[in-house]
Amino acid sequence: MARVFLQLVRQHLIWPITLIAAFPVATGAIPLPSEKPATEILAVPVPTQKATPSKNNVSSHKKQQLVLRDDEPAKLYFGAMTDSAPLAARAIGSYAKGCLAGGEALPTDGANWQVMRLSRNRNWGHPELVQFLKDLSNDAPSLGWRGLLVGDLAQPRGGPMLSGHASHQIGLDADIWLTEMPDRRLTAKEREEISAISMLKGPLDVKDADRSVDPRKWTDSRARLIRRAASDKRVARIFVSPTIKKALCEFETGKDRSWLRTVRPWWGHHYHFHVRLTCPKDSSGCKNQNPPPPGDGCGKELTYWLSDEPWVPKKPEDPNKKPKVVKKRPMALSALPKSCKTVLAAQ
Numbered sequence: 001m002a003r004v005f006l007q008l009v010r011q012h013l014i015w016p017i018t019l020i021a022a023f024p025v026a027t028g029a030i031p032l033p034s035e036k037p038a039t040e041i042l043a044v045p046v047p048t049q050k051a052t053p054s055k056n057n058v059s060s061h062k063k064q065q066l067v068l069r070d071d072e073p074a075k076l077y078f079g080a081m082t083d084s085a086p087l088a089a090r091a092i093g094s095y096a097k098g099c100l101a102g103g104e105a106l107p108t109d110g111a112n113w114q115v116m117r118l119s120r121n122r123n124w125g126h127p128e129l130v131q132f133l134k135d136l137s138n139d140a141p142s143l144g145w146r147g148l149l150v151g152d153l154a155q156p157r158g159g160p161m162l163s164g165h166a167s168h169q170i171g172l173d174a175d176i177w178l179t180e181m182p183d184r185r186l187t188a189k190e191r192e193e194i195s196a197i198s199m200l201k202g203p204l205d206v207k208d209a210d211r212s213v214d215p216r217k218w219t220d221s222r223a224r225l226i227r228r229a230a231s232d233k234r235v236a237r238i239f240v241s242p243t244i245k246k247a248l249c250e251f252e253t254g255k256d257r258s259w260l261r262t263v264r265p266w267w268g269h270h271y272h273f274h275v276r277l278t279c280p281k282d283s284s285g286c287k288n289q290n291p292p293p294p295g296d297g298c299g300k301e302l303t304y305w306l307s308d309e310p311w312v313p314k315k316p317e318d319p320n321k322k323p324k325v326v327k328k329r330p331m332a333l334s335a336l337p338k339s340c341k342t343v344l345a346a347q
Contacts, residue, residue: 085346087343100156100343111137192239239276242306
């Protein structure tokens with residue numbers, strides 16, 4: 001119980017005082033706090049201590065009970081999981097509403113990659129995503145890119161995250177930094193503290209801004225890396241800043257521009273590019289996005305993204321008016337596919 005408590009607090013899952021108040025005195029179950037009645041409650045054994053199996057030790061870990069409540073935020077449960085669900089690999093649901101069974105951890109170090117932000121424990125993905133990243137990293141040196149700095153994939157069992165991404169829930173999304181891997185192994189501290197480098201020349205939210213990449217930072221090797229990733233048949237989409245999309249449109253001078261259709265402009269994504277794979281064939285219940293619009297995406301759509309319209313407010317904000325705060329309700333466990341409870345319960 002103490003380890004579960006420390007894990008929840010360490011991940012900022014819940015305020016310590018609230019969690020202590022929620023502990024039952026004699027039942028042995030650990031319910032997550034709620035003021036609302038649960039629509040459904042499922043007791044789930046959660047591993048709290050691992051041990052090496054032996055002849056005299058049949059059980060590989062001790063167990064305690066965690067109560068799942070349908071009306072609680074799903075991120076509280078998935079954010080507390082430290083290991084993948086020992087089930088057949090399967091991406092369940094959609095990219096922003098689902099979970100991951102049989103997730104595989106991308107090793108923190110490879111010949112041509114290093115995983116960043118290790119404390120987040122988000123280097124988990126469907127085996128196809130892990131293999132894709134290994135394949136891309138192997139190709140990187142031939143493209144003039146030393147290796148990959150890999151950001152977030154998914155949590156061990158996918159699902160909504162405690163902070164950050166709305167997607168990355170089914171183990172098919174990965175963030176790859178636009179900062180090249182150094183020629184040495186970064187320390188654990190460096191992986192937490194080093195910042196990715198923005199490719200922007202200047203701010204986007206200024207009227208008539210030059211919305212281009214900074215030529216002192218952007219290189220053709222970055223364009224070649226993204227092109228190689230976008231040309232992979234496993235990839236459904238790659239999200240980049242509109243400024244980077246513009247640079248890629250200008251970079252491709254050959255006849256085959258089909259890969260550019262896969263690269264989509266989106267908010268942010270000027271420090272990294274976001275790779276999204278299509279649903280694996282053996283993942284029943286996995287939902288693909290609709291295919292991108294036809295064409296290379298370098299026409300009217302990109303012109304809009306590079307205009308003032310998306311970035312500059314039409315009316316200046318009143319400095320005396322308090323900013324409106326919109327609180328978005330976290331996704332409840334009941335909103336996820338039913339199979340996600342099985343994923344949480346698996347051990």
